[in-house]
Amino acid sequence: MRRCSETFEAEMTPAEQEFLQSLIRDRNFTGPHLEIGTAAGGTLCHMMTCFKDQTRPKFVVVDRMTYFPHQQETVQENLRRHGLDPRTVEFRTQTSAQAFRDAQQSKDQFDFMLIDASHKILAVMADLRWTRLLSVGGLCCFHDYSPRFPGVKLSIDRFLSQHDNYEIVDVVDTLLALRKTGVCSSGEVSLLDSAYSLAMYVPLEVDRKLAKWRNSKKKVA
Numbered sequence: 204m205r206r207c208s209e210t211f212e213a214e215m216t217p218a219e220q221e222f223l224q225s226l227i228r229d230r231n232f233t234g235p236h237l238e239i240g241t242a243a244g245g246t247l248c249h250m251m252t253c254f255k256d257q258t259r260p261k262f263v264v265v266d267r268m269t270y271f272p273h274q275q276e277t278v279q280e281n282l283r284r285h286g287l288d289p290r291t292v293e294f295r296t297q298t299s300a301q302a303f304r305d306a307q308q309s310k311d312q313f314d315f316m317l318i319d320a321s322h323k324i325l326a327v328m329a330d331l332r333w334t335r336l337l338s339v340g341g342l343c344c345f346h347d348y349s350p351r352f353p354g355v356k357l358s359i360d361r362f363l364s365q366h367d368n369y370e371i372v373d374v375v376d377t378l379l380a381l382r383k384t385g386v387c388s389s390g391e392v393s394l395l396d397s398a399y400s401l402a403m404y405v406p407l408e409v410d411r412k413l414a415k416w417r418n419s420k421k422k423v424a
């Protein structure tokens with residue numbers, strides 16, 4: 204069982220939560236805000252409470268809601284505990300990949316994004332496509348941007364090396380904030396990027412499983 208399913212807490216450090224809230228408050232965007240991967244909704248509540256009910260922009264959550272049993276009900280209960288009405292959140296209970304296809308077709312645009320779903324390289328590279336739907340001047344935050352999560356780190360470093368229309372705002376603990384400074388002429392994730400993530404997937408999974416095995420051996424010893 205995931206700890207947050209009982210504590211309702213955000214899966215972020217206090218410094219990351221503070222940073223996220225300061226970004227949201229300072230920019231005070233009026234366009235839609237998106238969270239991809241919400242767990243128990245702890246961070247969602249922190250983000251939404253940056254606004255008064257009357258002025259809060261639309262919040263969209265994409266999550267397949269299989270992180271723990273009754274995940275969506277837990278998120279809704281968490282919102283209520285924070286004085287937030289769950290009916291004001293647009294839940295897209297889908298995989299990020301399916302939700303992206305739908306959002307692209309509907310020509311959705313977001314002023315603020317928090318991407319924190321699967322940390323595997325194939326998924327992170329695919330999630331980077333969401334930045335295509337970010338308004339110019341908008342912010343995109345990525346959680347677990349750290350060598351501990353090579354799938355996240357490698358994908359984003361590659362992305363940044365190829366796109367000069369994104370600038371780093373700051374990194375606090377493992378929360379990275381990027382600002383989109385202009386439209387991307389060639390599309391955010393190319394076929395080569397997808398091929399790179401496919402090629403890296405197996406070696407990274409082998410590394411991850413070996414590290415897990417070594418840790419379990421250490422615990423037994």
Ligand SMILES: C[S@@+](CC[C@H](N)C(=O)[O-])C[C@H]1O[C@@H](n2cnc3c(N)ncnc32)[C@H](O)[C@@H]1O
Pocket residue numbers: 212213214215239240241242243244245246247265266267268269270297298299300319320321326
């Ligand atoms: C690390 S947790 C998110 C933590 C949350 N942002 C917070 O700060 O508390 C990852 C979440 O992503 C969701 N998720 C993982 N892979 C996904 C996918 N491919 N599509 C949609 N949601 C996914 C899981 O269900 C889970 O709720």
